[in-house]
Structures are given as structure tokens and as C-alpha cells.
Amino acid sequence: MKSSFNSTKSIKKLAIANRGEIAVRLISLCKEMGIKPVLLYSAADKNSLAYRLSPEKICIGPAEVKQSYLNISAVIEGALSTGADAIHPGYGFLSENTEIATACQEKGLIFIGPPVNCLELFGNKALARKQAMKCGLPVLPAYTGKNSNTDELLEEACKIGFPVMIKSTGGGGGRGLRVVSSEEEWPEALASARRETKSAFGSSEIFIEKYLPSARHVEVQVFADASGAVFHLFDRDCSIQRKHQKIIEEAPSCLSQAIKQEMTSAAIELLESVGYLQAGTVEFLYQEGKFYFMEVNPRIQVECPVTEMILGIDLIRAQILTAQGQSPFIQKSFTPRGHSIQCRIYAEDMKKQIPLFGKLGTCEFPQGVNRRFDMGYESQDEVPGFYDAMLGKLIVWEENRIRALTKMKQALEETIIFGLKTNINFLQDIISHEAFIKGEMDTNFVEKVFLPSWKEEELESVDPKIISHLRQFFSIRQSPSSEDLSENPFNPWQFFN
Amino acid sequence: MTMRNIEVPDGNQFFRIKAEEENNHIWFHFRGRVFVINKKIVKKTSASEEKPEAIEQKSVLSPMPGQIVKVFITPGMKVKENQTLVVLSSMKMEYTIKSPVKAVVKLIKVKEGEQVTAHQELVLFD
Numbered sequence: 279m280k281s282s283f284n285s286t287k288s289i290k291k292l293a294i295a296n297r298g299e300i301a302v303r304l305i306s307l308c309k310e311m312g313i314k315p316v317l318l319y320s321a322a323d324k325n326s327l328a329y330r331l332s333p334e335k336i337c338i339g340p341a342e343v344k345q346s347y348l349n350i351s352a353v354i355e356g357a358l359s360t361g362a363d364a365i366h367p368g369y370g371f372l373s374e375n376t377e378i379a380t381a382c383q384e385k386g387l388i389f390i391g392p393p394v395n396c397l398e399l400f401g402n403k404a405l406a407r408k409q410a411m412k413c414g415l416p417v418l419p420a421y422t423g424k425n426s427n428t429d430e431l432l433e434e435a436c437k438i439g440f441p442v443m444i445k446s447t448g449g450g451g452g453r454g455l456r457v458v459s460s461e462e463e464w465p466e467a468l469a470s471a472r473r474e475t476k477s478a479f480g481s482s483e484i485f486i487e488k489y490l491p492s493a494r495h496v497e498v499q500v501f502a503d504a505s506g507a508v509f510h511l512f513d514r515d516c517s518i519q520r521k522h523q524k525i526i527e528e529a530p531s532c533l534s535q536a537i538k539q540e541m542t543s544a545a546i547e548l549l550e551s552v553g554y555l556q557a558g559t560v561e562f563l564y565q566e567g568k569f570y571f572m573e574v575n576p577r578i579q580v581e582c583p584v585t586e587m588i589l590g591i592d593l594i595r596a597q598i599l600t601a602q603g604q605s606p607f608i609q610k611s612f613t614p615r616g617h618s619i620q621c622r623i624y625a626e627d628m629k630k631q632i633p634l635f636g637k638l639g640t641c642e643f644p645q646g647v648n649r650r651f652d653m654g655y656e657s658q659d660e661v662p663g664f665y666d667a668m669l670g671k672l673i674v675w676e677e678n679r680i681r682a683l684t685k686m687k688q689a690l691e692e693t694i695i696f697g698l699k700t701n702i703n704f705l706q707d708i709i710s711h712e713a714f715i716k717g718e719m720d721t722n723f724v725e726k727v728f729l730p731s732w733k734e735e736e737l738e739s740v741d742p743k744i745i746s747h748l749r750q751f752f753s754i755r756q757s758p759s760s761e762d763l764s765e766n767p768f769n770p771w772q773f774f775n
Numbered sequence: 776m777t778m779r780n781i782e783v784p785d786g787n788q789f790f791r792i793k794a795e796e797e798n799n800h801i802w803f804h805f806r807g808r809v810f811v812i813n814k815k816i817v818k819k820t821s822a823s824e825e826k827p828e829a830i831e832q833k834s835v836l837s838p839m840p841g842q843i844v845k846v847f848i849t850p851g852m853k854v855k856e857n858q859t860l861v862v863l864s865s866m867k868m869e870y871t872i873k874s875p876v877k878a879v880v881k882l883i884k885v886k887e888g889e890q891v892t893a894h895q896e897l898v899l900f901d
Contacts, residue, residue, distance in 0.1 A: 453868065470862070473844050474869050521868070632838045632870065635893065639795050639802055640778040658776070663840040663893055691807025696778070696795050703808060735808055744790060745812055747783045748803055752796045752814060 287388060288602050289313055289364045293357035294332070295378075296368030297347065298654030299670045300578075301328035304366055307594055318356040320346035322662040327655055336360055341664045347371045350378045357387055364388035364601060366594075370666070373577040374401050390601045392502075392556045392576045399552055400574040404447050404485050410571040413548045418563070418570045420487040422447075431486065432464045438488050444468060446475035447483040452522030454478060457489050492720040493565040495519065495572075496531045498545035499585045501596065502554045504603045510542040511585050511593075512614050518708060520724045525701075526708060527581035528619045528679070529588050532717045533564060541569055548574070556600055557582070557593055565720075580622065580671070583652060587618035587675040617682040618675045621690065621705045623653075625667040625698040628734055633667035636660070639697030648675040649689050661698060669700065679717070683709055703734050835872060835898040837891045841865030846887055848898070852880045860898055861885070872897065 291314040294304045301317060305328060308315035317332035322341035329335055338356045339346035346352060348371060357365050365387055367373040376397045382389035391397065400406045404422040411417055421434035435442045435458065444467060446454030454475035456467040468484075476482040499511040515531035516524040531538070545560035548571075559579050561572040582593045589612050596606035625634040638659050643651040653670030661667060672689055676682040690706045708714055711728060719727075737745070776797055782789040794803035802811050845862040848854060854874045863870045878900035885897050 470845075470869060473862075474864070477842070477844065477864050630838065633865070635839065639776055639797050642778075642793075694778075694793060694804045694809060696802035696804075696809065697797055699811070700809070706807070737810055737812060740805060740810060741785075741790075743785075744783050744792065744805065748781065748792070748794055748801050748812070749814060749816070751779075751781055751794075752801055 287363065289388060289598060291316060291360065291362040291364075292390075292598070293318055293353075293360065293362035293365045293387075294328075294368070295347065295353045295357075295365050296371055296373075297323050297326065297328060297665065298668065299652045300368040300580075300654075301326075302331060302654055303652060304368065304594065305331045307592070307598070311595065311598065313598070316357070316360045316362050318353055320664075322664050325660070327653075327659060334360060341662065343371070343664065347665075350375070350381055353378065354381050354385055354387070358385060362387070364390055364598075366390040366597070367577070369578055369580055374575070376401060388601050390556070390597050392554055392558060396552050396554050396558075396576050400558075400576045402447055403445060403449055403573055406574055407571065409552065410548055413544070413551050415544045415548060415571040416569065418488040418490070420485060422485045428465055428468055431468065432461065435464065435486050436461065438486060441489040441491060443487050443489040444471040444484050445487055446471070446479055447485055448479035448481050449475065452519075454484070455522045490563050490565045490570075491722060493563040493570075494531070494533075494719070495524070495561065495721050496533060496541065496564045496569070497559050497561040498542050499582070499593075500545050500549050500554070500558045500560060501593075501600075501606060502549060502556060502558070503606050504555070504600050505605075506553070506555075508546050508550045508554060510546055511589060511591070511612060513538055513541065514581055514584055516581055517719045517721050518714070518724060519721050520729075524581060524622070525724065526619065526621050526705065527584050528617065528682075529584035530614055530617070532679075537564070537567070537569065544571070557597055563721075580668075581620055583650065583671065583673040584618040584620050587648075587650070587673060588614040588616060590615070616675055616677045617679040618673060619679075619682050619686050619709075620671050620673045621686065621709075622671050622701075623669045623693075623695070623705070624701045625661050625669055625695075626701045627699050628701055628704050634661070634698045635663035635667065637697055638669075638695065640694070641696065642692070642694040643672075644689075644692045646685075646689060646692075649685065650674070651693075669695070680715070683715060704732070707732060707735075833900050834896045835860060835875065835900075837863060837893060837895045837897050838870070838872070839863070839865050840893050841870070841891060843885045843887055843889045843891060843897075844869065846883060846885070848880050848883060850880055850882060854878055854880060863891070876900070 292308050293316045294301050295318050305315045315332050317328055317335035318338045319329055319335055320341050336356045338352040339349050372378045376394055379389045379394045379397055407417055419438045441459040444456040454471050456471040458467045472482040494517045496513055496515050498513050502508040513531045514527055514529045516527045518526035557578055559575040562569045563572055586593055600606045627634055641657045650673040655669050674682055674685040676685050686709055690702055778793055778795045781792045781794050792803050792805050799814050800811050801814055841863045843861055844864045847859050856877050857873045859871050860874050861872050881901045882899040
């Protein structure tokens with residue numbers, strides 16, 4: 279199983295098949311490690327922050343993801359033509375794609391990720407579930423059969439018992455998921471899940487699983503080094519989600535030591551059973567003292583920084599070292615310290631619930647002790663309308679959870695993003711919410727508890743004299759001859775008239 | 776577009792505010808929050824911000840670039856407020872576009888499978 283792993287090859291040039299903050303991070307890490315980075319970018323990302331930072335880059339296609347970031351032959355061609363010896367796929371896009379991993383193997387490129395057989399297995403959620411069952415991991419009741427008839431599938435859903443969740447077999451990133459709470463909702467939910475699944479993953483294959491309405495999302499970070507040793511790097515809680523997308527993540531989770539131990543052993547056992555290599559995450563749902571296997575993400579994740587913060591490690595450096603056959607970490611055993619929280623910052627209109635694109639104004643990400651901004655954009659950058667609108671992530675560390683929350687609150691207050699509305703107000707209000715502070719949250723907290731009573735702080739809360747002062751300040755600067763100057767008490771010209 | 780540090784007098788003190796103008800808007804950061812206002816005073820009834828949709832209730836625009844995956848209406852159809860008109864797929868997530876008003880559908884300007892840009896007209900009302 280480990281034949282795909284070439285332990286003698288050292289990476290001199292690394293092709294980065296991604297964009298945004300993860301590309302920025304990879305470029306900087308490459309420079310740090312003495313590796314030459316090559317950015318594989320789409321036409322929409324010309325002049326992006328990653329583009330400006332990378333000494334070498336090559337355009338792999340137009341803006342549409344299918345023709346660039348998801349275009350396997352263009353990515354491989356780009357890496358080969360620039361003389362790269364490895365490809366890092368980041369997260370999303372091709373990170374879990376079996377075909378690109380196979381193509382890399384054929385072309386003599388190192389794919390920084392797990393072996394093809396692991397990608398194959400975990401890329402299929404139904405197969406992954408079967409493997410987990412084989413290893414004795416607890417799973418939720420489900421239907422993973424081949425039946426695709428709407429009525430017969432409904433029968434299966436009834437057998438499991440509503441609410442159920444329709445999941446995409448090739449899924450990931452919260453796409454194609456539908457919670458169905460009654461028979462009446464079934465036909466439209468199934469159709470829409472299939473459409474989304476088809477457009478996201480190219481296949482409309484789905485399966486049905488029992489849905490837990492008040493579960494926590496807890497996951498275990500696992501790492502398998504070049505010697506084949508599989509170990510865990512503790513757990514994270516990612517229960518703060520909206521539309522099945524994680525927004526706030528933290529490490530460690532607040533589960534009891536006993537449960538954590540069970541969970542981490544189960545995660546290791548599962549990955550050992552398939553000859554895993556590299557970084558991976560085993561995701562679980564936890565409800566009322568019990569945990570259930572959900573899926574494995576065979577790649578680096580957006581939320582890996584919270585683990586890095588409590589352990590003082592760099593998971594992506596560890597991946598690159600492992601790909602070169604070296605040991606990933608210096609420390610031999612890991613002791614988590616303190617608490618870390620990450621907030622994902624999006625360009626988003628929270629009222630209309632839509633992502634926003636366009637040009638950013640001035641941005642300020644003030645540094646501080648144990649405060650880390652992993653950003654994909656800078657002031658005046660264009661956020662292209664073809665991709666995820668995540669601008670970056672803010673990560674903090676403190677000695678305990680309450681202090682980490684306070685630090686996050688302060689860091690968010692000092693963060694300035696002009697030009698496009700963001701979800702920062704929303705993040706600020708979640709981390710100040712009583713239930714969240716107490717750690718009492720589940721995957722439905724945002725949609726069922728928080729949002730219904732949430733009101734974004736409005737302009738009305740700002741002293742009107744501040745607003746009129748600002749209007750006057752800018753109207754003087756812009757147009758000294760404009761008509762409203764006559765009633766402007768700040769008008770420097772009024773004394774001359 | 777440069778950020779300015781502005782002092783707004785408040786009794787014997789000053790509020791120190793970072794602000795920047797961009798086209799017709801002023802963005803400012805105050806007490807840990809970012810706000811945006813129109814440069815000129817817009818006459819409006821109440822709490823809501825400026826309403827670009829309200830001006831043009833004769834049509835529904837795409838909020839973002841994407842692909843039309845499903846059209847739920849036909850010309851001549853009467854639609855209620857909040858009734859689903861079309862489903863747009865953007866960045867692989869589906870967004871349901873609902874009618875902002877009670878109206879009669881005059882023309883559907885897009886087909887299933889069609890790529891649309893942000894602010895493109897999707898549906899016209901009578």
C-alpha cells in the first residue's frame with residue numbers, strides 16, 4: 279500500500295494547485311523551507327495576493343473552476359512545464375481527487391496527500407462508512423444501497439425514521455446535504471440534493487443517514503508519518519456551522535477525557551486499517567454521551583490552525599517533510615496547551631445571506647500576541663465571483679477557553695475590512711452569545727438558536743452626529759463647490775462668501 | 776481611496792474613527808464595528824438601508840454569478856411574495872431566488888443550465 283510513497287525524493291519545486299489563504303500560506307512555507315513555489319492560478323486570480331507573492335506562477339486556465347482549479351490535465355501540465363517535482367492541492371478543489379493523485383504517480387510527481395487507495399475509499403462516503411463499521415466504529419443507522427427510485431428511497435428513509443439526512447456519496451464541504459424532517463419534504467429535498475451533488479461532484483449518487491438534531495461536530499486530527507506510524511493530534515470542536523459549513527472552530531473540544539480517548543483510538547484504528555499516510559481528519563458526531571463516525575477528510579483542513587496552535591506545530595510543513603520521507607515533527611510526544619479558536623471571515627451580506635464579490639477597500643489586520651491572521655487578500659484586492667468568498671481566517675490562542683474568547687473578541691473588534699460587507703459582526707455576536715460562552719452548542723446552534731433572534735448592529739446604534747460629521751468631512755474633501763456646503767458648519771469657505 | 780483617521784468632537788473629547796470613501800459610500804469603523812453609509816442623505820422611511828430592489832420591482836436580478844439549475848415558473852404565472860422563482864448554483868451551493876413581491880410573470884430571461892453574471896435580469900414581472 280505504501281508503494282506510492284517515494285522516500286528518496288526531495289522536493290525542490292512545489293506546485294500549488296489552490297488559491298486564497300492556503301496558497302499564500304504554502305508560498306511562504308516553501309520559501310521558509312528552501313523550496314521554490316510555483317503558483318498554478320486561474321485567469322481570475324491574476325494579481326491576487328498569492329500571485330504577487332509567488333516568484334513563479336503559471337496560468338492554468340480561465341476563471342471557471344472546471345477549466346482551471348478542477349482541470350486535472352491543466353494542473354499536471356502546469357506542474358510539469360515549470361519543472362515542479364510535487365503538487366500540493368491545499369483543501370477543496372482537487373485535494374481529495376483520486377485521478378490527480380494517480381496522474382501524479384504516472385508522471386513522476388509527488389502528490390502531497392494520502393495514497394490513492396485511501397483517497398478512493400474515503401472519497402466514497404458509503405464505502406468509508408463500511409470500513410469504519412468493519413473496524414468497530416459506531417455509526418448511525420443508514421441506507422447505502424443502490425436503489426435510486428424516489429418512492430423506494432422514501433421507504434428506506436421511513437425505516438430509518440425522520441429526521442434523516444440525504445448525503446452525497448462523493449460529498450464534502452457541506453454540499454449536497456439535505457435534512458429531511460417529514461415524508462412531505464422528501465421529493466423536493468431528494469431532487470435538490472441530487473442536483474447539487476451532480477453539479478458539485480459529477481455524480482448524483484446519494485445515501486440516507488439518521489439525522490441527529492442536537493449533536494456536536496467533533497473531529498480528530500490524525501497523522502501518519504513516512505514510517506507508517508499513525509498517531510492522533512487531539513481533537514477539535516466544529517459545531518458552529520451554517521448551511522453545513524463550519525464557521526468557528528476550536529481545539530480542544532470540551533468532551534470528557536474518557537470519550538476523547540475512545541474517539542482518538544477509534545480514529546487511529548480506522549486509518550491504520552487502510553495503510554494511511556499524511557494528515558487526515560476523522561469526523562464524528564457526538565450526542566448524549568455517544569459518538570458516531572461521520573467521515574474521513576484525507577487532506578489538510580481549513581481548521582488545522584487550531585490544532586497547530588495548541589501543539590505548536592505546522593501541519594503543512596509536516597506534510598511536506600513526510601512526502602520527502604523525513605520525520606514530520608521534532609517533538610516525540612504531544613501535550614496540548616491552552617485553547618485555540620478560529621473564525622472564518624467571509625465577504626458576505628448577512629441580511630440577504632449571499633456571498634459578496636468585488637473590490638476591497640482598505641483592510642487592517644492588526645497583529646497581537648498569539649493572534650494569527652491567515653488571509654488570502656490585502657487592501658484594494660479584488661474578490662473574484664467564481665470562488666468561495668472566504669477572505670481568510672483569524673486564529674487566537676490563550677491559556678484557557680474564556681481567555682481565548684476574550685482575545686478573539688478584541689481581535690475581531692480591531693479587524694477592519696472596508697469595501698465589502700463581511701460576516702465579522704455575526705462572528706462577534708456569536709462569540710459573545712451566552713450559550714456559546716458556556717460551551718453549550720451543537721451543529722444547529724447558529725440556525726436554530728442564534729440566527730432567529732439575531733439582529734445585526736444597525737447604523738441606528740451610532741450617534742447621528744458622527745454620521746453627519748463623516749458626511750460633511752468627505753463632502754468638503756471631494757467637492758468644495760458642491761451645493762450642500764452652504765449648510766455645512768465645517769465649510770472652510772463659508773467665511774469668504 | 777485612502778483610509779482617514781477622523782476626530783469627531785464629543786463634548787470635551789473626540790471619537791477617533793477610521794473612515795474611507797468609496798464611490799458614493801463612506802465606510803467607517805467605530806467601537807469595533809464596520810458600518811457603511813451613503814455619502815448623501817437618502818430620504819427613506821425607516822430602519823432599512825437603501826433598497827436597490829425596491830426601485831425596480833419589475834424585475835428580479837441575479838445576486839451573484841452562477842448557473843441556473845432550475846426554473847419553477849412559467850410566463851403568465853401568478854407568484855406570491857417569497858415564492859421560489861429559480862434556483863441558482865454558485866460555487867457549488869444552491870441558492871433559491873424568491874419573488875420579492877406578489878406579481879405576474881411576464882418573461883423569464885434565462886433557461887436551465889444557463890450561466891448568468893451578477894445583477895443580470897432573470898425574470899420580468901408585468
